[in-house]
Amino acid sequence: xxxxxxxxxxxxxxxxxxxxxxxxxxxxxxxxxxxxxxxxxxxxxxxxxxxxxxxxxxxxxxxxxxxxxxxxxxxxxxxxxxxxxxxxxxxxxxxxxxxxxxxxxxxxxxxxxxxxxxxxxxxxxxxxxxxxxxxxxxxxxxxxxxxxxxxxxxxxxxxxxxxxxxxxxxxxxxxxxxxxxxxxxxxxxxxxxxxxxxxxxxxxxxxxxxxxxxxxxxxxxxxxxxxxxxxxxxxxxxxxxxxxxxxxxxxxxxxxxxxxxxxxxxxxxxxxxxxxxxxxxxxxxxxxxxxxxxxxxxxxxxxxxxxxxxxxxxx
Ligand SMILES: Cc1ncc(COP(=O)(O)O)c(C=O)c1O
Numbered sequence: 001x002x003x004x005x006x007x008x009x010x011x012x013x014x015x016x017x018x019x020x021x022x023x024x025x026x027x028x029x030x031x032x033x034x035x036x037x038x039x040x041x042x043x044x045x046x047x048x049x050x051x052x053x054x055x056x057x058x059x060x061x062x063x064x065x066x067x068x069x070x071x072x073x074x075x076x077x078x079x080x081x082x083x084x085x086x087x088x089x090x091x092x093x094x095x096x097x098x099x100x101x102x103x104x105x106x107x108x109x110x111x112x113x114x115x116x117x118x119x120x121x122x123x124x125x126x127x128x129x130x131x132x133x134x135x136x137x138x139x140x141x142x143x144x145x146x147x148x149x150x151x152x153x154x155x156x157x158x159x160x161x162x163x164x165x166x167x168x169x170x171x172x173x174x175x176x177x178x179x180x181x182x183x184x185x186x187x188x189x190x191x192x193x194x195x196x197x198x199x200x201x202x203x204x205x206x207x208x209x210x211x212x213x214x215x216x217x218x219x220x221x222x223x224x225x226x227x228x229x230x231x232x233x234x235x236x237x238x239x240x241x242x243x244x245x246x247x248x249x250x251x252x253x254x255x256x257x258x259x260x261x262x263x264x265x266x267x268x269x270x271x272x273x274x275x276x277x278x279x280x281x282x283x284x285x286x287x288x289x290x291x292x293x294x295x296x297x298x299x300x301x302x303x304x305x306x307x308x309x310x311x312x313x314x315x
Contacts, residue, residue: 011198013087015049016042016080018059027066037063040073041080041103045240047261048076048181048200050083053091053102060106069108069130075116077103079201082174096169109133116202119164119268123153173269177201180266180276187280193287196261203265206283208241212293217242217256219295219315225286226262227312228293233282237262243298244307 018039027034039059042050060070081099085091091099104110109128114120128134138148145151153161167173178201185199194207208215208222215221222241229235245257264279286293300311 013050013198014052014055014083015047015198016040016051017055018051020055020058020062023059024062027062027068031066031068034066034068036069036071036108038071038073040075042076042083042201044076044202044263045244046259047196047205048079048203048263049196049198050080050087050201052088053084053099054088056103056106070106072103072107072110073112074103074110075113075124076201077110077112078117078168078174079178081169082171082178083201085171086178096171096174100169114161114164117165117168118161119168120157120161123157123161125161168268177266177268180271183273184264184266184276184280187276188283191280191284191287193283203263205240206237206262206264208260208262211287212290214291215293215295217246217260218254220260220298220312221295222260222262223312224293224296227296228286229262229283232286233278235264235279235282237264239263239307243310243312248298248301 023037037059039051039056041056042048056072063070077100078096081096081103084099085094085096108130109126111124111126112118113124115122115124126137128137141148141151181199181201181204184204185195185197188195188204188206189197194210196205196207206225208225211225212219212221215224220239220241220243222239223243226237226239229237239261240263241260242254242256245259247255249255295315296312297315298306298310299313302309
C-alpha cells in the first residue's frame with residue numbers, strides 16, 4: 001500500500017528518452033567529431049528507465065539526417081520492449097518480440113552485454129548491418145580475441161545466448177520481472193525511502209541524498225549507503241553517484257554528481273518474493289538508524305573509471 005502523497009502527480013513513463021534538441025545542437029556544432037550516435041535501452045545510470053519507440057525512431061531519423069549511424073546498447077532490450085508494450089500508446093496488442101524487432105530494424109547496429117537480457121553468465125557481441133564494418137571488426141577480432149570461429153566465446157556459450165535472447169522476450173517472464181522492481185519500490189516507498197520513480201526494469205535506485213541527509217557530496221553518500229546495506233544484511237548494491245561521475249581535477253579539487261543513487265539490480269530468475277521482503281526490511285532497518293551512517297573518503301583511485309577500483313575508508 002503506497003501512502004498518499006509519496007507518489008508525484010505525474011510520472012514520465014519514458015524517462016530514458018534522449019533529448020533530441022541537445023543532440024541536434026551538438027551535431028550542428030561538432031558533427032565532424034561524431035562518428036555515430038548511441039542510445040542505451042534502458043538507461044542504467046538513470047534509474048533503469050525505458051526509451052519509447054517514438055524516441056528511438058526520431059533519434060535514428062535525426063542521426064541519419066546528419067549521415068551518422070545509430071547504434072543501440074541493447075543489454076536490456078527485452079525490458080525496454082516490455083515497457084513500450086505497457087506504456088506506449090498503440091503498442092498494447094504487440095508482443096515484446098515484435099517490438100524488439102522494430103527497435104532493431106531502426107538501428108544500424110548494436111552492442112550487447114549478454115549477461116543481462118540474454119540471460120547468460122558472461123559474454124556479449126557487436127552486431128552491425130554494414131558489411132564493411134563487420135569485416136573491419138572481424139579483422140580486429142583476430143588481433144584481440146582470435147579468429148571469429150574459435151576466438152572469444154565457445155560455441156556452447158553462443159547457443160546458450162541464442163536461447164536466452166529468445167526466452168528473455170517471453171511476456172510472462174518480463175511481466176513478472178518488471179512487477180518485481182515495482183513491488184520492491186512500493187515496499188521502500190511505504191517505508192519512507194526515496195527512490196527513482198517510476199521503478200525501472202532491472203533495479204530499484206535508492207536516493208542516498210534523502211536517505212542520509214546529514215552527509216554532503218564530499219562524504220560520497222551513495223557509496224556510504226551501499227556499504228551500510230552490505231554490513232547490515234549482506235545487500236549488495238552499487239553507487240551511481242559522485243565516485244562514478246565526479247572527478248578529482250589536476251589541482252586536487254573534486255567535482256560531484258547531482259545524483260547520489262544506490263542501484264539494487266536484480267539478477268534474472270534468482271530471487272523469490274521473500275528475498276525482496278528481506279532486502280526491504282534490511283533497508284528500512286538502516287533507515288531507522290541512518291544518522292549513525294558515516295561518510296567515506298577516497299583513499300586510492302585509478303585514472304579512468306575510478307568507481308571500479310577505488311579504495312575507500314570511513315570518514
Ligand atoms: C547499459 C550497459 N551497457 C554496457 C554494460 C557493460 O557490460 P559488460 O561489463 O558486460 O561489458 C553495462 C554494465 O552494467 C550496462 O549497464
